Amino acid sequence: MKLKNIAGLLGAAVVAGGMLASGAASAQEKIGFVYVGPIGDHGWTYRHDIGRLAVEKAFGDKVKTTYVESVKEGADSERVIRKMAADGHKVIFTTSFGFMNPTVKVAKQFPKSMFEHATGYKRVDNVSTYAARFYEGRYVIGKIAGKMTKTNVIGYVGSFPIPEVVRGINATTLAARSVNPDVQVKVAWVNTWYDPGKEGDAAKALIDQGADIILQHTDSPAPLQVAESRGVWGVGQASDMSKFAAKAQLTAIIDNWDKYYVDRVKAALDGTWKSEDTWGGLDSKMVEIAPYNDAIPADVVALAEEAHKGIIDGSIKPFAGPIKAQDGTVKVKEGEALDDGALLGMDWYVEGVQGKLPKGN
């Protein structure tokens, strides 16, 4: 009997607590962010957090944003996403490819929450996907890199050999070789998004192999810092990293999620949110190019700006033929261009990239 009473009391306490919590939640809508890296990476996660702050600024007291940083892809991410959904978050942004399956799984259990997954391809009624056409920015950077290299070797620090990263390598290579046909691109894979030690080591190895420009598709400023200390060029990733390498940074690709995040939260608050796929590029300013280094000659800046404008007005398509694959076979014929489907599954290198793309089959 006694035990039962205690259990009843506990139960009542839990219910009361739950009511209290839900009462507090209705005043403000909670918007959650799940980050794969630390906010202080000054790259990928840092830019998503800037987007979170833009949401706070735009909606003030109407929303409360929360975040969890450095969430590991794997078993942990599902718990974090689920916890946010169970806590009554209205919109949850999961900002890494590896969060895709956990996001979809949790979304099915919590139909009232809306989920936004970055860089994935699986959508359900309450899961949207969004990504940026970084390759457009990389095409612009390729023009500069092709002109600025003296050794004709561009070093590229890659994270994982997934289509998004391969697209960037190929776009860079195509643009660089369009202004300097002798350019070769060497890729070093580090198998991580964020590990300053590994990223820096990869940059050092590439410089030792003759690279005088270091590009990166990893999230920390480490490769750029190595470029600065070794007196070669570098390009910032995800945000303007010039404060880490004032001399070495030619420019940077900037991810700008602010508008998208504000728009999506607004849609959720207005009740007009729908599951959709967004792939924004230079024209929607989801991808931006940081100010050019003063050391770049005016004619090179003009080349870059021409490519920038051309992509926005549609006159330039980075993956327009003729494109040859690494082995010299024609992959895209003159007058044709790769469509989004082919871009999304890209698993081959264009001519001019050295080394073998890690893959099986």
Add this chain to the structure above:
Amino acid sequence: MLRIEKRPEPAKSMVYLTPVLALFLTVASSTILFSVLGVSPIEALDNFFVEPVKDAYGVSELLVKATPLILCAIGLSVGFRANVWNIGAEGQLTMGAIFGGGVFIYLYDVDSVFLLPLMIVMGAVGGALWGAIPAFFKTKFNANEILTSLMLVYVALLLLSLLVHGPWRDPDGFNFPESRTFSQSATMPILWEGTRLHFGWILALLAALGAWLMLAKTLVGFQVKVIGAAPLAGSYAGFSQKKIIWFSLLLAGGLAGIAGVSEVSGPIGQILPSISPGYGFTAIIVAFLGRLHPVGIILAGILMALTYLGGETAQINLGLPIAVTGVFQGMVLFFLLACDVLVNYRFRFKSYGKAVS
């Protein structure tokens, strides 16, 4: 003058007193930490220790998180008792996931009740094989197992990456580095409907029970303890040190391998380029936190899991950055392990002046 000296006998009183002392020190110093950060210490401690397990689902998640830690730590603890310093459980776990998960990759269209048992067995085999390599080099060439087992972690992680980026990719997955998602018959049964608590938890408890029986009741368990405490006495008694090295590494590898296959066929449900956020390394702390005793390890594994869950809760509810939750976790472990010194050592105040007179 303060001196630390070894106690002739481990102190019985300290065995129970040190956790209390550690708790007190943690609360005291975290009060300072959180106050400086402008967060109410009571609210912070509530978020770390109470909030995550406030409901049944939270408890189930706690056990899910503790499962691989306990499995790895049980195996490691047997080796540590015998002075076999295997710190490569992370690699053995990864090989378990590769061997066990690999069974599904090649038999993905098989719908049979024997599929999962086969995967678990192969997971244990994979982990044990990875443990056998340091055992071979240790017994044959006296190569330091700390180095060999650690280096093999990186080999295993890269092998996993190679497979997932290559032949094991989901054929319908746009070339992304992920395997097919596991079918129902390749997935650990859920113990509690609506949660992620899976059969791996039972395996972890069985491993703890088995290790306790082995250490307490069997000859090999006795040999492990004797060789660890007094290697010379062990060899005088005719116990083979080599045999114990093989035994410890195969056992630890096998259990870590089961942890690996439990993760991929449990909460993850597919093979990813990274499947463990360092369980194999954290398990070293869990083993010592649990004083190398199976029951202690279960408790330590749960405590460790709680600090992770609490860290996430504190981030969501209080907006604390992950660095602060990391400092707090470090403080908990530091005080627990530092106070444990008091079980075997004591402080002596000694005045040299008096000794002379």
